[in-house]
C-alpha cells in the first residue's frame with residue numbers, strides 16, 4: 010500500500026548542491042559535439058595574453074589575436090597568426106597525450122575549437138555540458154566567455170540560449186593541465202596527467218522551466234521510505250506539481266513545488282526489491298513536470314555501519330574489492346561504456362562485489378555500469394598526498410569537486426562510500442581541511458558512508474592507524490605495503506594489527522609490482538612469483554586484522570605514471586596491476602580470485 014506524504018518544508022540543503030549542474034544528462038534531449046575538434050598548442054598562452062601579459066578576455070575592445078575570437082583575416086594585408094580551420098584535429102572526448110606523440114609529455118595550454126549549427130526553437134533553452142576537462146577550462150562561444158571550470162574529473166555546464174546562432178557557432182575551449190601547488194590534485198601524483206577534453210561534450214536542450222536535479226534514494230536507516238527532492242530550474246509557477254512514477258512499485262506520487270522551485274518528498278513502500286551486487290535490481294523512475302518527463306534507472310539499498318560491520322540491506326557484507334585507475338586499452342584516459350565494461354568485467358572475473366575508483370571521480374559510464382552489473386563503489390576526490398591544506402582557495406576547489414561528484418552520482422545506489430582523501434600527512438590544517446569536507450559531504454548526502462585512505466604506523470611487528478580524522482569517518486580505511494615499501498613478507502602472519510576505533514576496517518591498498526611474463530624466485534622483485542607470494546602473505550595478514558570488512562588491492566591493471574621509469578620493467582608504468590596494461594593476467598590475479606572465491610562461499 011503506497012502512503013504518500015508531501016513535505017513542503019525544506020528537508021534537504023538544496024543550496025549545497027551545485028547550483029548550475031544539470032544531472033542525468035545521458036537521459037536528456039542532447040546533441041553530441043563529440044568528434045574531430047581543431048586544436049592549437051599554446052605553451053606561451055599567446056592566444057590568451059598580449060605580449061605584456063594583459064589577458065585578452067579582460068580587454069574592452071575586440072582582440073583579433075585572442076584565439077577565442079576565431080578571427081580570420083578580412084584581407085590579404087591583415088596580420089592574423091593563427092587559424093583553427095587550418096590547424097590539426099584530434100578526437101574529443103580524448104586526452105591529447107595518447108593521441109599526439111609530440112604531446113605525450115606536454116603540460117600546458119591547448120586551445121580547441123568546434124564549429125556547429127543549431128536551430129534553437131523559441132520556447133527552448135540550450136546548455137553546453139562537459140563531462141570533464143583536465144584541468145582548468147576557459148570556455149567561449151562565438152567570442153563570448155561562458156566561464157571557467159577547475160578540476161579534471163567532474164562535469165559542468167553553461168547556458169548558451171542567448172548566444173547561440175542558427176549557423177556557424179564556434180565553441181572555443183582553452184584547456185590548461187599545468188600542475189600547480191595550490192591545485193587539486195597538487196603537483197605530485199602517481200598517475201599520468203592526461204590533458205584535454207576527456208569526456209563527452211553535449212548540447213542539452215531544455216524547456217524554459219525544467220527539471221534540473223533530483224535525489225531519489227532510500228531515507229537514511231529506513232528501508233521502506235523513498236525520499237529526496239526534485240529541483241525545477243526557473244520555476245515559473247505555471248504548473249505547481251511534479252510527479253514521480255515508479256510503475257513497477259505502483260508509485261504515482263504528486264508533489265507541490267515550493268517557492269524555491271523544490272519538491273521534497275517521502276514515499277513509503279513495502280514492496281521494494283533491494284539492490285545488491287548479487288541482485289542489481291534497478292527500477293525505471295519517471296519524473297515529470299509540465300510536458301517534460303525524465304527517465305532514470307535507480308536502485309534502492311540501505312548501507313550503514315554497525316560497530317565494526319558494514320551492513321548492506323540489513324546484512325553484514327565483506328567488500329571484495331580492487332582499486333582501478335581510469336585508463337583505456339590504448340594507454341589513454343578512459344571515458345566510454347566499452348572502457349568501463351573492459352575494467353569492470355575483469356573486476357567481476359576476480360570475484361569482486363566492490364571497486365575503489367581511484368583517486369578521482371571516474372566517468373559516469375563507470376558508475377552507471379556498476380549499478381547495472383552489481384558492484385559497490387568507493388568514489389574519491391583527488392585530495393591526494395600534499396595538497397595545500399593551508400589555502401582557502403584550495404579548500405574551495407576541493408569542496409567544489411566534492412559537490413560536483415555527489416551532485417552527479419547521488420542517485421547511483423552502487424556508490425556506497427564517498428572518500429575525502431588519499432595518503433595525506435597529518436597536520437592541524439589537513440585535519441581541519443578534511444573534517445570540513447567530511448561535514449560538507451554529510452550535509453549533501455547522509456545516506457552513504459564517508460571515508461578516506463589513511464596511512465598507518467608500525468613499531469616492530471605491531472601496526473595500527475592513529476589518525477585524528479578517523480574519529481569522524483564511518484570506515485577506517487588504510488593503505489599498507491608490506492613486502493614492497495617495507496617489512497618482510499615472511500613475517501606476515503606474525504604482524505599484529507590493532508584498531509582503537511570500533512569501526513569497520515578496509516584495507517584500501519596493498520600490493521607490489523611485477524612485470525607480466527617475468528618469472529623467477531619468490532624473493533626476486535618484479536617477477537610474477539614475487540607478486541604472487543606478496544598477495545598470499547598479505548591476505549593471510551589481512552584476514553587477522555580486527556574489524557576487517559573489506560579490501561581493494563592496488564591495483565587491477567598496470568597504469569601510466571611518470572614516476573615509474575625503470576627500463577625494461579616499468580617504462581613509464583606502475584606495474585602493480587594484476588593485469589598488464591595490454592590485459593594479460595599475472596599469477597597474483599588468481600591468488601586474489603581464489604581468496605574471493607573462498608570469501609563468497611563463507612557468506
Ligand code: GCU
Pocket residue numbers: 199368431432488518563583585
Ligand atoms: C600509494 C598511492 C597510489 C600509488 C601507490 C603506489 O599508496 O595511493 O596512488 O600508485 O601507492 O605506490 O604504487
